[in-house]
Amino acid sequence: MRQIIVTGGGTGIGRAVAAAFAAQGDQVVITGRRAAVLAATTAELGPSVRAVAFDAADPAQVEAALADLPDQVDVLVNNAGGNTDIGAERAPGLAGLAAAWQANLHANLLSAVLVTAALRDRLRTGGTVINISSIAAHRGGSGSYGAAKAAVEAWTLTLAQELAPAGITANTIAPGYIEDTEFFGPGISPERRAWNITNTLNKRPGTPADLAGTALYLASPAATHLTAQTLHLNGGTFSGR
Numbered sequence: 677m678r679q680i681i682v683t684g685g686g687t688g689i690g691r692a693v694a695a696a697f698a699a700q701g702d703q704v705v706i707t708g709r710r711a712a713v714l715a716a717t718t719a720e721l722g723p724s725v726r727a728v729a730f731d732a733a734d735p736a737q738v739e740a741a742l743a744d745l746p747d748q749v750d751v752l753v754n755n756a757g758g759n760t761d762i763g764a765e766r767a768p769g770l771a772g773l774a775a776a777w778q779a780n781l782h783a784n785l786l787s788a789v790l791v792t793a794a795l796r797d798r799l800r801t802g803g804t805v806i807n808i809s810s811i812a813a814h815r816g817g818s819g820s821y822g823a824a825k826a827a828v829e830a831w832t833l834t835l836a837q838e839l840a841p842a843g844i845t846a847n848t849i850a851p852g853y854i855e856d857t858e859f860f861g862p863g864i865s866p867e868r869r870a871w872n873i874t875n876t877l878n879k880r881p882g883t884p885a886d887l888a889g890t891a892l893y894l895a896s897p898a899a900t901h902l903t904a905q906t907l908h909l910n911g912g913t914f915s916g917r
């Protein structure tokens with residue numbers, strides 16, 4: 677039975693990805709910082725999903741969590757993250773700027789780098805690492821968040837090079853606007869939502885299920901020759917051709 681780890685799996689995209697793997701009969705571990713949120717999700721998703729709570733951007737917490745994570749891992753989905761600027765008050769001056777940039781780099785880049793490094797020796801041949809970037813890495817407009825996601829994509833190339841000899845793939849999914857997540861905090865304005873949808877070719881928002889379908893494919897036997905790529909999942913808002 678395959679062992680799947682989905683960081684940030686308690687809510688939004690990660691929750692849907694975890695549910696999709698579990699529905700296929702895989703064993704899934706979801707992670708996140710809020711134990712109560714994880715517990716509620718595992719209760720809903722059933723016995724093949726369990727939770728391990730830790731901060732993926734904290735080296736000591738990642739190391740401490742290792743004892744509770746599977747000994748062998750077939751699929752690692754580095755999904756934890758988000759735009760830490762949303763709803764945040766920035767402290768003044770360069771110190772405030774540095775703290776804001778560090779927050780996004782920690783949440784989105786370091787979290788994936790640390791969890792992957794910690795689990796590297798547990799990744800099984802035939803397995804895959806799926807990182808989650810963002811359209812923000814390609815369109816600008818979101819400062820340190822977009823820069824952190826661009827770094828995720830650059831690092832994924834190195835990761836794919838390192839893992840290929842072991843028969844393991846590594847790719848990035850770069851979503852556009854995805855609804856039904858906690859990404860926008862208390863909510864997105866109707867105007868911004870409409871703008872996001874207008875910019876798609878198919879005139880609909882993305883859903884966590886869209887991400888789940890792509891993740892299932894990347895983790896399937898059909899995708900073993902697909903590595904070192906960024907898949908743009910955005911209804912055509914941005915073309916990565």
Ligand SMILES: NC(=O)c1ccc[n+]([C@@H]2O[C@H](COP(=O)([O-])OP(=O)(O)OC[C@H]3O[C@@H](n4cnc5c(N)ncnc54)[C@H](OP(=O)(O)O)[C@@H]3O)[C@@H](O)[C@H]2O)c1
Pocket residue numbers: 683684685686687688689690707708709710711713730731732733755756757758759782783784787808809810811850851852853854855857858859
């Ligand atoms: N929604 C969109 O439109 C969109 C578009 C492009 C990319 N993305 C990306 O998609 C991914 C999933 O986001 P989402 O949209 O599903 O939003 P979400 O519902 O806020 O999910 C993010 C998850 O990551 C966890 N997380 C955040 N920082 C963490 C940390 N340091 N350690 C462990 N867990 C952490 C959160 O749980 P805790 O707070 O409990 O830790 C939460 O469950 C993110 O990487 C995001 O940047 C989203």
